[in-house]
Amino acid sequence: MFDVNKVDAVIEKHGAEQRALTAMLQDIQSEYNYLPREALERIAQKMNLPLIQVYQVAKFYKAFSLEPRGKHSITVCLGTACHVRGGVAIADQVGRLLGVKPGETTKDRRFSFDTVNCLGCCALGPVMVVDGQYYGKMAASKVERVLQKYMEEEVAANA
Amino acid sequence: MPRLTSRAEFEEWRQSVLASWEPSKPCITVCGGTGCRALGAKEVTAALGRELKKQGLQDKVDLKMTGCHGFCERGPLVVVYPQQIFYQGVTAEDVPDIVSETLVKGNPVERKLYVDPVTGQPVVHEPDVPFYREQKRVLMKYNGLIIPTKIEDYIAIGGYQALCKALFEMTPEQVIEEIKRSGLRGRGGAGFPTGRKWEECRRADGDVKYVICNADEGDPGAYQDRSLVEGNPHSILEGIIIGAYAVGAHEGFIYIRHEYPLAVENITRAIEQAEAYGLLGKNILGSGFDFTFKVHRGAGAFVCGESSALMRSIEGYAGEPRAKRIHATEKGLWDRPTVLNNVKTWASVPYIINNGADWFAQMGTATSKGTMVFSLVGKVNNTGLVEVPMGATLRHLVFDIGGGISSGKKCKAVQTGGPSGGCIPERLLDLPVDYEALTEAGSIMGSGGLIVMDEDTCMVDVARYFLHFTMEESCGKCTACREGSRRMYEILERIVHGKGQEGDVERLQEIGEAMIAGSLCALGRMAPNPVLSTIRYFRDEYEAHIRDKRCPAAVCKDLITFSVIAENCTGCGVCLRNCPQGAITGEKKQVHHIDPNKCIRCGICREVCRFNAIKVE
Numbered sequence: 001m002f003d004v005n006k007v008d009a010v011i012e013k014h015g016a017e018q019r020a021l022t023a024m025l026q027d028i029q030s031e032y033n034y035l036p037r038e039a040l041e042r043i044a045q046k047m048n049l050p051l052i053q054v055y056q057v058a059k060f061y062k063a064f065s066l067e068p069r070g071k072h073s074i075t076v077c078l079g080t081a082c083h084v085r086g087g088v089a090i091a092d093q094v095g096r097l098l099g100v101k102p103g104e105t106t107k108d109r110r111f112s113f114d115t116v117n118c119l120g121c122c123a124l125g126p127v128m129v130v131d132g133q134y135y136g137k138m139a140a141s142k143v144e145r146v147l148q149k150y151m152e153e154e155v156a157a158n159a
Numbered sequence: 160m161p162r163l164t165s166r167a168e169f170e171e172w173r174q175s176v177l178a179s180w181e182p183s184k185p186c187i188t189v190c191g192g193t194g195c196r197a198l199g200a201k202e203v204t205a206a207l208g209r210e211l212k213k214q215g216l217q218d219k220v221d222l223k224m225t226g227c228h229g230f231c232e233r234g235p236l237v238v239v240y241p242q243q244i245f246y247q248g249v250t251a252e253d254v255p256d257i258v259s260e261t262l263v264k265g266n267p268v269e270r271k272l273y274v275d276p277v278t279g280q281p282v283v284h285e286p287d288v289p290f291y292r293e294q295k296r297v298l299m300k301y302n303g304l305i306i307p308t309k310i311e312d313y314i315a316i317g318g319y320q321a322l323c324k325a326l327f328e329m330t331p332e333q334v335i336e337e338i339k340r341s342g343l344r345g346r347g348g349a350g351f352p353t354g355r356k357w358e359e360c361r362r363a364d365g366d367v368k369y370v371i372c373n374a375d376e377g378d379p380g381a382y383q384d385r386s387l388v389e390g391n392p393h394s395i396l397e398g399i400i401i402g403a404y405a406v407g408a409h410e411g412f413i414y415i416r417h418e419y420p421l422a423v424e425n426i427t428r429a430i431e432q433a434e435a436y437g438l439l440g441k442n443i444l445g446s447g448f449d450f451t452f453k454v455h456r457g458a459g460a461f462v463c464g465e466s467s468a469l470m471r472s473i474e475g476y477a478g479e480p481r482a483k484r485i486h487a488t489e490k491g492l493w494d495r496p497t498v499l500n501n502v503k504t505w506a507s508v509p510y511i512i513n514n515g516a517d518w519f520a521q522m523g524t525a526t527s528k529g530t531m532v533f534s535l536v537g538k539v540n541n542t543g544l545v546e547v548p549m550g551a552t553l554r555h556l557v558f559d560i561g562g563g564i565s566s567g568k569k570c571k572a573v574q575t576g577g578p579s580g581g582c583i584p585e586r587l588l589d590l591p592v593d594y595e596a597l598t599e600a601g602s603i604m605g606s607g608g609l610i611v612m613d614e615d616t617c618m619v620d621v622a623r624y625f626l627h628f629t630m631e632e633s634c635g636k637c638t639a640c641r642e643g644s645r646r647m648y649e650i651l652e653r654i655v656h657g658k659g660q661e662g663d664v665e666r667l668q669e670i671g672e673a674m675i676a677g678s679l680c681a682l683g684r685m686a687p688n689p690v691l692s693t694i695r696y697f698r699d700e701y702e703a704h705i706r707d708k709r710c711p712a713a714v715c716k717d718l719i720t721f722s723v724i725a726e727n728c729t730g731c732g733v734c735l736r737n738c739p740q741g742a743i744t745g746e747k748k749q750v751h752h753i754d755p756n757k758c759i760r761c762g763i764c765r766e767v768c769r770f771n772a773i774k775v776e
Contacts, residue, residue, distance in 0.1 A: 017475070018474065018475035018476070019473065019474055019475040020475065021475040021476075022455075022456075022458050022472070022475060023455075023456070025458070026417065026456060026458060056476075056477050057475070057476065057477055060460060060477035060478065060634075061457075061458030061459050061460050061477075061478075062458070062459030062460060063417050063457075063458040063459035064458060064459075078379075079379035079380050080379045080380040080536070080537065080574065080577075080608070080610045080621075080624070080625075081379070081380045081536035081537045081542070081610055083379075083621075083624050084537050084538060084610065084612055084616050084621070085537070085538070086762070089761060089762050092761060093739075093761060093763075096739065096761075116418070117377070117379045117461070117628060118377075118378070118379035118380055118381070118382070119193075119418070120193055120194075120376075120381075120382030120385055120418075120419075121193050121194040121197050121231065121382075122194075122231070122380055122382070122534065122536035122537070122542055123194050123231035123232045123234065123536075123542035123543065124194060124197055124198070124231075125536070125542075127197075134197035136197060136198070139763075139766045140761055140762055140763045140766060141737055141763045141766045141767050
């Protein structure tokens with residue numbers, strides 16, 4: 001639930017200055033897992049800025065999402081090392097199994113799927129990460145088993 | 160601990176730290192780099208803690224989780240001191256043996272030793288492992304020895320003595336002179352002489368000046384800056400304080416990728432500790448010099464690795480570059496004189512001040528001095544971080560240190576410099592790696608990523624990969640970059656899809672020239688490099704795609720077909736069960752068949768086939 005007091009506390013903590021804008025948005029992103037429109041409006045109001053200027057920063061940086069994210073986060077590394085080791089085939093397979101493109105979230109909001117430009121653990125490549133758990137030396141044929149695990153956990157949790 | 164207010168107090172504290180530092184005491188270190196952590200280093204460390212306790216050794220043996228040791232391929236890594244016995248691929252199950260055999264009896268645990276693939280012999284000691292033996296470690300030297308979050312460890316290895324020397328024995332001009340004489344050049348890629356940059360900033364008008372550490376390491380396949388910030392944050396901090404003193408800055412920032420949470424955490428801790436001891440803040444060690452330092456987390460924009468965009472980002476705006484007719488050393492952050500340097504540049508400073516400019520300048524080539532840390536990745540046996548003197552050859556890096564090509568196939572090219580760099584063909588591997596030689600070969604030093612490619616890598620696909628990257632990361636300010644990268648990507652897309660036309664190669668070259676001429680920042684000016692260098696060295700691959708509609712490396716999906724090799728197929732049915740498209744048919748124990756119309760060339764059948772019965776051409 002959106003809570004204006006939380007946003008005010010973030011603004012208070014950093015000070016309503018231009019130089020603190022990214023840090024504020026980072027705090028709000030980690031609180032809500034995305035940037036709710038109300039939060040951007042509140043910041044604009046408090047900083048006495050047109051909303052478009054806050055929106056411009058929110059939209060420019062990839063760490064910010066303007067849409068709510070899925071419960072599980074799946075990241076496939078497409079850094080150069082992973083690319084030459086077949087990372088694209090992993091990403092294709094994830095997209096096929098979930099029915100979404102990179103940057104999208106499944107309709108049921110269970111999975112968000114992203115590709116990144118390097119996780120810096122190239123020895124493990126190709127790598128995919130689910131909720132912070134690294135799966136190294138991946139192969140397209142192993143993707144389904146990994147995802148299955150998270151889907152089954154979901155089913156078990158709902159039962 | 161009260162703030163230290165003089166050099167004498169610092170010296171007293173240093174002596175007390177050294178008194179409790181016992182180099183001969185048994186110590187077991189576990190690599191805590193991201194790669195080893197992903198492979199279970201935390202579990203290994205926890206198991207070691209439990210086992211030492213169980214065997215009553217917790218007071219006799221130190222246990223340390225350190226920064227990245229660099230040999231990421233073989234993680235998790237464990238080293239037992241003082242003998243430096245080196246273990247690789249360690250799991251929690253190996254821990255009881257390591258403790259009872261090595262720590263109690265002093266014998267190596269044979270099965271966890273590294274086996275030299277050339278001699279077939281196990282190697283016991285870390286410095287004898289070829290991967291380490293062939294390196295010259297300066298910046299990375301202590302990564303495997305100290306706890307990054309403990310300032311005492313850094314003090315014990317001589318930390319902050321360069322700062323003392325600079326503050327109390329040298330004038331700012333003398334510091335600058337020393338850096339100039341050392342020949343240190345920017346390690347972020349452009350290679351601008353560091354001392355000159357500092358001098359320009361020192362001479363610029365104005366009381367308010369800034370120093371910035373660029374830790375926005377965005378090149379895919381490069382992670383050495385992260386490992387330094389994670390593994391030895393105080394060495395970077397010390398370099399920055401010295402630099403600030405030299406240029407006359409009282410405030411500084413480190414701009415660090417948000418994707419590097421551990422690095423953010425460790426540098427933040429280092430800053431807090433330095434403040435508590437009076438090594439940062441007001442009147443540092445009673446010298447009269449004030450300096451505060453803050454962390455700024457990036458938010459995921461590759462272009463912010465460019466200096467003017469990075470400064471704009473710290474100011475709280477979208478990170479768009481600007482024209483640099485006036486140098487940042489005159490008008491940088493908030494229009495004040497600013498020095499921005501890369502992590503490795505700053506980290507080199509304390510070593511130069513301690514050991515002298517001559518010591519530094521004797522390493523390297525005529526124009527490129529000192530060492531460089533590379534991340535050696537891709538189709539190479541020993542993926543990891545390697546530090547060598549400037550001027551080492553690519554062949555030495557790939558074969559002597561990297562252990563050759565992982566697939567057993569032939570090396571085709573080495574890509575340096577990330578999306579701004581180029582592909583250097585195998586026949587030029589004897590090229591000495593320095594700023595000038597790489598530029599001449601159509602690539603750049605960049606921040607030190609070295610991606611090894613073998614015969615299974617399609618060079619047109621690699622060019623398309625980088626152009627896709629640049630197109631996505633272009634901030635859009637300059638038309639030449641924004642539109643040029645898009646047009647180049649479109650042309651490359653059609654080539655890899657078999658729709659290339661005569662003249663496409665020339666079109667790519669023409670647009671590339673326009674981007675170089677018409678872009679404000681290095682992102683746009685250098686984005687054509689991966690394309691132009693692959694055209695220069697691998698034009699035949701472009702022509703095979705365009706004229707013959709053929710991908711020689713069998714990578715580009717629209718130009719390849721999957722089929723079953725009848726002689727090898729046993730009819731086991733594994734491919735049939737795993738095919739996501741139902742494109743494979745066949746009776747049990749009969750040769751199977753792939754329907755090319757249904758096949759999406761995902762490659763799963765080839766992965767799962769144990770009889771090498773899937774052909775791709």
